[in-house]
Amino acid sequence: MITRNIINNIAKQLNIPAIGIAPWPLPKNASQFIDTNKPCPFINGTLEERLTGNTQLINPRSAIVCLFPYYIRPEDMPANQKINLPRYAWGPDYHLVIPNYLTRFGNALQALDKTVEFEIHCDTSPLADRYMAYLAGLGVFGKNRALIHPTWGSYTSIGTLLTSCEIPADTPMEGTCLNCHSCIKACPGQSLGTPVFGYDTCKSYLTQKKGHLTDSEIATLQRSSLIWGCDICQEVCPHNRNVPTTPIPEFQQIDPYVNPIDLESLTNKTFKAAFGHRAFAWRGKATLLRNAQIIDKDYSSKDE
Template sequence: MTQFDLHALAAQLHIPEIGVAPWPLPIEASHHLDTPYPCPFTAGTLEERLQGSSTIESARSAIVCLFPYYVPTTDRTNLARYCWGQDYHLVVQSYLTKLVQALQEKYPLESYEIHCDTSPLADRYVAYLAGLGFYGWNQTFIHPRWGSYTVIGTILTSLELPADTPMEQTCLQCGACLQACPGQALQGDHLDYRTCKSYLTQCKGDLTSKEEAIIAKTPLVFGCDVCQEVCPHNQQIPMTPIPEFQSIEPYIDPCALETMTNKEFKAAYGHKAWAWRGKKILLRNDAIIRKDFT
């Protein structure tokens, strides 16, 4: 299969961006993935991330797809942007399943395995190798057209495909994200998750007064978009072409959550990416945000 055929197939399936990375990962991959403060939410060890925990014994290529989720709005918000539409795990899985089915029709003897943020696969680095973007100082993955408002889906396959070339473009390194970060968690070459608001809003248990003060700096009860909002690479980007991300619910009413049972909560919001932590954490964060820190 040529790159043209793969791009044409992606266009037919309404997948906006696609590229191919070599597999297995190159030796220098470990230098890009190792970090002084790995986030506890990152699945797997460094070795597992390099291997991708693949069940395919002879994987030869990684097909990487980007799914933009940016939607402009003037509505009230208290959730990170990636949570506004349908759960991206389900959306990406659906698109990649269709792509696998199309590939199986052409190459039925090959093996395919879908990854979307639920395995140790180093998705941002694989997307970089696939020529789909570059790293920002805020540690997000940035595409020249869609900015950092994308989620990544990957198909590991035994099908041998010509690999794309990584982009030479880099982050502007203007420092806006470093200055704006509520917890000053960005260090330029890595993220210290311990003071990252996005992490703290998802962290269980009691928080210190310093951690609560970080959460209270913005209205979001789940996640944080500050470093993305100030990023020059995210200015004047187009709205997502993905229908499942275009219908948005950017605000969750904490008062409505208080009266819900856990079963009712799951039934109402189980299809949302922010629901996995449950309502107790969201209500805790809302109480912190409304708390007087003066």
């Protein structure tokens, strides 16, 4: 029988610093936490698919939710390090790193009980990962919709093992963030502070949006130096003060800067070969170069 102590020991052996158990099936009121009247195009699945996770398991009973911190303290970085990428994209793509950990986790469960079934979910699955992490007692939500863990703050990526193991679920954390509204005030696109998240003015979304950008969208991009993503709402959050450096070895190998000039001569094939293992690569080089033209004055001047 797989117990919570076994789960904790496997997580410790794999160096996963924060785990919790979410119930399955989801609570009856789950749809009010998952559904939205204005879904971001990058969210996968319909409401029904997000409630079921499109699971192929015959008898899912519980979900093991794991947090993978990625924060690097300034004192642990090289001096005068150039930065034009968000923190989650400094190291190898978490879509590649996390499934490897989850597979090892599932294999460890099956080594103890060959009847165990498991299924991996990490971001591109329709499973509502932040809601699952909340149910698993791993944090509260900030005004910026980020999950905030007491130790690791909001600088975490989430991976979930949906399993046939019948493990008692954890209790969601009580309370809220500090309600300081720092993230709302600092947001470049003023996307926060309303009942429905304004994804279409969020800088992170706009850096991934293809095609023509309006003058107001260009102005939003220019409010910070990142040519991909946006960290501002996390940087100003008091819950992220004194966050430790990640214990995940893969995320300690960082490269926070991509030189737009180096991208210009690459074909789509060579770009994929060079950067396919990075989280910013999925939109291709053209979107990055467009953003650099808008944001990076030094790069823009070279093209004049």
